[in-house]
Amino acid sequence: MSHLSSSVTSHLRAPNTAAVDAPEASVPADHVLVLKVIPLPGDANANGDIFGGWVMAQVDLAGSVLPARYAQGRMATVAVNQFIFKAPVRVGDILSFYAKMERIGRTSMTVNVGVYAERFNNQGRYIKVTEATLTYVAIDDQGKPREVPRQEI
Numbered sequence: 001m002s003h004l005s006s007s008v009t010s011h012l013r014a015p016n017t018a019a020v021d022a023p024e025a026s027v028p029a030d031h032v033l034v035l036k037v038i039p040l041p042g043d044a045n046a047n048g049d050i051f052g053g054w055v056m057a058q059v060d061l062a063g064s065v066l067p068a069r070y071a072q073g074r075m076a077t078v079a080v081n082q083f084i085f086k087a088p089v090r091v092g093d094i095l096s097f098y099a100k101m102e103r104i105g106r107t108s109m110t111v112n113v114g115v116y117a118e119r120f121n122n123q124g125r126y127i128k129v130t131e132a133t134l135t136y137v138a139i140d141d142q143g144k145p146r147e148v149p150r151q152e153i
């Protein structure tokens with residue numbers, strides 16, 4: 001019994017450092033680096049990988065950086081149009097978030113975000129871990145959509 005509980009405990013706490021990994025990727029030349037962050041042990045799930053909801057929150061923040069330049073004020077996330085977890089994120093990875101404006105509408109802006117990991121023990125080698133597309137809406141003081149003031153990309 002004590003053997004079982006200690007093995008479960010160590011399994012829950014062990015970071016995933018599996019040798020088999022996703023293929024190397026190039027960071028996209030047509031995207032802009034908008035965020036870098038390092039996940040900590042407190043961001044991990046029971047597998048020892050990083051919790052998907054934590055990654056989604058970072059992507060939401062990263063995705064808002066370019067639209068903020070056009071909205072020039074309050075905005076809200078109206079939709080996550082697509083979100084793909086392509087490879088696990090691990091404790092200690094250096095994550096780089098690259099963004100590109102895809103569309104500017106009357107009140108909304110759509111952004112593509114690619115997330116690349118450098119494993120803590122393999123710096124300089126990028127692995128694409130997430131790809132997402134999100135839409136933000138410029139809002140007024142009442143929380144209603146307002147026109148995006150700056151239209152040119």
Ligand SMILES: CC(C)(COP(=O)(O)OP(=O)(O)OC[C@H]1O[C@@H](n2cnc3c(N)ncnc32)[C@H](O)[C@@H]1OP(=O)(O)O)[C@@H](O)C(=O)NCCC(=O)NCCS
Binds near residue numbers: 106108135
């Ligand atoms: C964002 C919000 C103000 C938009 O209000 P709304 O009355 O639904 O807005 P509209 O129907 O007039 O649409 C506004 C724009 O959003 C776009 N939009 C609305 N729903 C969308 C969807 N599901 N996907 C993509 N774009 C969408 C519309 O096409 C429109 O864009 P355009 O003006 O560029 O053509 C409102 O939905 C809201 O407050 N949502 C909650 C936001 C929030 O709390 N976000 C954080 C979630 S944790």
